[in-house]
Amino acid sequence: MKTKILFFIIFISIVISCNNKSTSIELSTSTSNLHLNVNSEITDTTNIASEETSKKIELNFFSEQLDNTKGLSNSSVNTIFQDSDNLLWVGTWDGLNRFDGTNFKIFRPELNNEKSLSNQVILKIAEDNSGLIWILTMGGINSYHKKSNTFQRYNFLRKNKFTLSESEFNMASDGSRIIFCAVKYWGIGYFDGKEFLKIGVKNLPASSVKRMSFSSTGELLLLFENNELFSLEVETKESGKKIISKVKLLSEQIREFDTFPSGAICMNTIDGDVFIYTLSDHKKQKLSLTNVQKIVGHTDSGIVLYDKFEYFSIDTEGNISKQSWFEHLKKQELITLIQGSENVIWIGTDGDGLLKIYPHRKSFNLISEKNVSEFDVGIVRAFAEAKGKSFFVGTKGKGLFKFPSNFYLNAKTPLSYEVFNDDNSGIDNSVFSLFNGQDELMFVGTDGEGISVFDLKKSKLINWTEILDSELYDYFKSVYAIYQDANGVIWLGTNGY
Structure with a gap:
């Protein structure tokens, strides 16, 4: 069967809600469910240091x-x-x-x-x-x-x-x-x-x-x-x-x-x-x-x-x-x-x-399993920055990673990050695409159903089933591309839906 790439439109007027549906999944952001690693270090990041940092x-x-x-x-x-x-x-x-x-x-x-x-x-x-x-x-x-x-x-x-x-x-x-x-x-x-x-x-x-x-x-x-x-x-x-x-x-x-x-x-x-x-x-x-x-x-x-x-x-x-x-x-x-x-x-x-x-300076420096243990077998498929807030990395098989936006500036500062996966948040472990959209929303395309959204204001990940009226849309998954235009319209590229 030939694979088809189809595009459809979701309007930004969709209301994100975690409490209005009885079938909503309660998202836990407790430290027991989120992996927090503060003991890892970046060995060398002088190539992308800010002007102030480079002087030091x-x-x-x-x-x-x-x-x-x-x-x-x-x-x-x-x-x-x-x-x-x-x-x-x-x-x-x-x-x-x-x-x-x-x-x-x-x-x-x-x-x-x-x-x-x-x-x-x-x-x-x-x-x-x-x-x-x-x-x-x-x-x-x-x-x-x-x-x-x-x-x-x-x-x-x-x-x-x-x-x-x-x-x-x-x-x-x-x-x-x-x-x-x-x-x-x-x-x-x-x-x-x-x-x-x-x-x-x-x-x-x-x-x-x-x-x-x-x-x-x-x-x-x-x-x-x-x-x-x-x-x-x-x-x-x-x-x-x-x-x-x-x-x-x-x-x-x-x-x-x-x-x-x-x-x-x-x-x-x-x-x-x-x-x-x-x-x-x-x-x-x-x-x-x-x-x-x-x-x-x-x-x-x-x-x-x-x-x-x-x-x-x-x-x-x-x-x-x-x-x-x-x-x-x-x-x-x-x-x-x-x-x-x-x-x-x-x-x-x-x-x-x-x-x-x-x-x-090196043209590129590596952040590997020495810095992030989950990167041992994980393949990075997407990354996006919410400027001044967070830097998101999507992987194949290891879920979504959230770093501080300036994580690469200080080589001697321990690297902290959060991991969102199907064990602690319900998001599919295969993340294909990321897009920093309007209203401080980070859109996440995965191999799971629909799309997920990270609310930067509330620092909360919201899955497709938690979004109000999401059941009104046809079933789709495997979102490989996301774009939001100037009118607030979200365009999605999927694999076969």
Whole structure:
């Protein structure tokens, strides 16, 4: 006899009831009838850990080198940036590189093409609120339009007058991803969507800006060639025009700086000392560090610095630590680093190209009979999550398993679960399908009669014979597929009914 798959409709207006029928089976949820196992552990679940949990787990890191033999335009890297499309942009001493995870696309100036880069030396990269990619070169500021694959040059009335200085131009984006610039002999300005508008500001040095950045609290930070670090408060008028409302000299003799998410600033002096400066109260804390040569960049763990011998990181409280991935930094001279998506550390070196340092995790991890004794011979046929409540697993021969929704997040936490089978709840031991439906109902398809429903509000399993008016429907069993549409209609796929 040919097996047929038939579909029929059950409306959501079916009322689930356990008490209105004399033939109802009383569902017992006592601990004597439900198997509760709190002694089992998941041995390794780091691959699916949440961001918060993953920070607590010590990871093994691997490294990969990408240089000019792998398609990078030049092995001396000045800057790295990852845009909103997760494309990696790498600025070198000879060209701009776009990396899609497999291949590099190289951009360089083109003769007689005004829509190409203004200079091949790439110093900084950013993205604005319209999706334009901004490139700071030794010869000026450029924007890149992804759709048209063209560049626009902004030379600030310095037509064809390029420079061999790295600091005649600089730029930074604020918290709203508006691009600001600092140009020698022109001043400070911002891009209004069409052009750069100059902002009048007094009491600043006449020398070039060698580093420019915004704090997380909105201050524009400028480090000049004379090693003076200034803070500028930017104010937006009702007209939309931006002005500088306050200028403050934060410190002198500063070689480099970087910012913490808290708004504090890490300062490295020309003498090799390190300070943490708090903008809110203008307090300056000196750390017990000496001979610090360089601020390389920052990750979620803190700002990475280098003295004459090793790399280390500091947090906003001044705590000093060494990350496990630092072991990959023994030979290269680092210029810059960022933490990209998926916790990948991208590092630019002087002569060794780009380093990719990434955490190693298994693609899959196993929950087996070591964790759940009933899985010794059970075959998993279906699973579904009621987000924030429970994770259900249907098996062939062992019934329905109910785990906490976050059971896979903590490897060291004992795994608890409940088992529903024909011994303790009347559900058939062969579960074929699961669907998380509306009204906090989990629909369960089995090899038994009808369908079962788990009421998440009451934490109670309800079988077909306990559902009001279920006898009005034709006999069916072996539900292999369940779906509930937007109108609340439940569609079932059965084997031969």
